[in-house]
Amino acid sequence: MSIASNTPSAFRRTGRRRAAFQEKLVKRIFFLCALVSVLTTLGILGTLLNEAIKFFLDVPVWSFLTGTQWSPLFSPPYQSFGVLPLVAGTLLITTVAAAVALPVGLATAIFLSEYAPERVRKTIKPILEVLAGIPTVVYGFFALTFVTPMLQKVLPELLVFNALSAGLVMGLMIVPMVSSLSEDAMLAVPRSLREAAYALGATRIQVSLRVVVPAALSGIVAAFILALSRAIGETMLVTIAAGATPKLTLNPMESIQTMTAYIVQVSLGEAVHGSLEFRTIFAVGFLLFIMTLVMNVLGYFVVRRWREKY
Amino acid sequence: MAEVAEIAINVKNLNVWYGSFQALKDINLEVEKNQVTALIGPSGCGKSTLLRCFNRMNELIPGARVGGQVMFAGTNLYDASVDPTEIRSRIGMVFQKPNPFPKSIYQNVAFGLKVNGYQGNVDEAVERSLRRAALWEEVKDRLGTSAFKLSGGQQQRLCIARALAVEPEIVLMDEPASALDPIATLAIEDLIRELAPEVTIIIVTHNMQQAARVSDYTAFLMVSEERSGYLVEYGPTSQIFTNPKEERTEAYITGRFS
Numbered sequence: 001m002s003i004a005s006n007t008p009s010a011f012r013r014t015g016r017r018r019a020a021f022q023e024k025l026v027k028r029i030f031f032l033c034a035l036v037s038v039l040t041t042l043g044i045l046g047t048l049l050n051e052a053i054k055f056f057l058d059v060p061v062w063s064f065l066t067g068t069q070w071s072p073l074f075s076p077p078y079q080s081f082g083v084l085p086l087v088a089g090t091l092l093i094t095t096v097a098a099a100v101a102l103p104v105g106l107a108t109a110i111f112l113s114e115y116a117p118e119r120v121r122k123t124i125k126p127i128l129e130v131l132a133g134i135p136t137v138v139y140g141f142f143a144l145t146f147v148t149p150m151l152q153k154v155l156p157e158l159l160v161f162n163a164l165s166a167g168l169v170m171g172l173m174i175v176p177m178v179s180s181l182s183e184d185a186m187l188a189v190p191r192s193l194r195e196a197a198y199a200l201g202a203t204r205i206q207v208s209l210r211v212v213v214p215a216a217l218s219g220i221v222a223a224f225i226l227a228l229s230r231a232i233g234e235t236m237l238v239t240i241a242a243g244a245t246p247k248l249t250l251n252p253m254e255s256i257q258t259m260t261a262y263i264v265q266v267s268l269g270e271a272v273h274g275s276l277e278f279r280t281i282f283a284v285g286f287l288l289f290i291m292t293l294v295m296n297v298l299g300y301f302v303v304r305r306w307r308e309k310y
Numbered sequence: 311m312a313e314v315a316e317i318a319i320n321v322k323n324l325n326v327w328y329g330s331f332q333a334l335k336d337i338n339l340e341v342e343k344n345q346v347t348a349l350i351g352p353s354g355c356g357k358s359t360l361l362r363c364f365n366r367m368n369e370l371i372p373g374a375r376v377g378g379q380v381m382f383a384g385t386n387l388y389d390a391s392v393d394p395t396e397i398r399s400r401i402g403m404v405f406q407k408p409n410p411f412p413k414s415i416y417q418n419v420a421f422g423l424k425v426n427g428y429q430g431n432v433d434e435a436v437e438r439s440l441r442r443a444a445l446w447e448e449v450k451d452r453l454g455t456s457a458f459k460l461s462g463g464q465q466q467r468l469c470i471a472r473a474l475a476v477e478p479e480i481v482l483m484d485e486p487a488s489a490l491d492p493i494a495t496l497a498i499e500d501l502i503r504e505l506a507p508e509v510t511i512i513i514v515t516h517n518m519q520q521a522a523r524v525s526d527y528t529a530f531l532m533v534s535e536e537r538s539g540y541l542v543e544y545g546p547t548s549q550i551f552t553n554p555k556e557e558r559t560e561a562y563i564t565g566r567f568s
Contacts (some may be wrong), residue, residue, distance in 0.1 A: 200422035
């Protein structure tokens, strides 16, 4: 302060006051931008809850969660609100996708971080990122018009709409997510740990699997969980390729319906606005929200528990 | 020297490049078996690079090239037929900063045994190695706890135990005490002296007193105008420190430059 008061009038105080005002204004604007996403989340949650509660006034929560028959669009004697077939369909697709994406994604990440020379890495990474940017509707048609016919040559009894093909392609779709995030975690493992292992006579694969992967495990698990939440919530691909027949089955050869695909079906106008049938989508949507939320929270704790700190 | 000493490592016309930069120039050196040899010299003289030539760690750095020979047990380490992982299980290394794995104390020592397919009793080998590294008494009741719970000096002794577990003939040490306090440093130095009769130790150090205290032989390296490292003088430590042949050695040792 004393320095400022001793300095002659080369500084214009009005200018400084304006800068302070600008600073305040900018801070406000940034805060409002941050607020937008928070308010949106709250708004979505509010709408979901509001409509879901109205739904559960008519259909008991328990019969919704444990019912094995999903036929809300049928007329009353055959109408049934058991959500399990949709949950089973969703988990079936997610399982198939995970069976593809986790090993392939992890292997890709290990290759990129431990084996690939700099030049190869710089070529493959952007290609993977392009893969992540393809619209999901394209993946849907890829599954329906390319993968399914190909699978039918090997498995003749495979239906046109089936969980297997949609799950496999979903797996390919989330590989970049798994590999990119896992690789980031592996690159963050200090070089000194790799050197320690090499200096003991470890081979490259031993260094990768016994040192780098365990040390990066928290990041890898986080990548898995994010990718799986993505698979659970994915809509377009399964709507196009997996079918629209809610069925409580674990057989990936069959046509099924996922929670998201059901929401699309009803949103496209199969039920009257405001009717009980229409409200099912909010109940299903709310359950979907809970499922991904649980995944993310679970991921958070798993990561904290398993962390190999370095 | 009265008797003919056994040679552990014989370096012949060794040259090392990183890309187009020559880091080491025409190094010739005979390292004696079961003795402590210190590599000293100013920063950037290539001491660590030379050390890393002995277990082929340099090739993990992209662009590194090695010319010349490093003879060990009758073979040139840089022969096309030599498997670097086998070399590294026979020539161990301890690094500047303690770098235990983020695993338990036990798992750290057992790591080298596992990757080398050790057939014997792992528990016994772990205990033996920890005893040799003078760490057993301090950790025997908490082998399952994380290595990161140990102090810096203990971590470094754990790294020494980890290196000893695979029973190497040579242990390379790259400024093993530079990150430690004086008491932990003394513990490491005592340990080096205790190990010497059974294991050949080559140690890079910045600390002249340390070289004088722990080593039997000393090699003094310097940096040329082109920034390449070269060997100035090599001989018994007592001679290097009391009666160096080269004036540059004397200047460095008496602290006229560093």
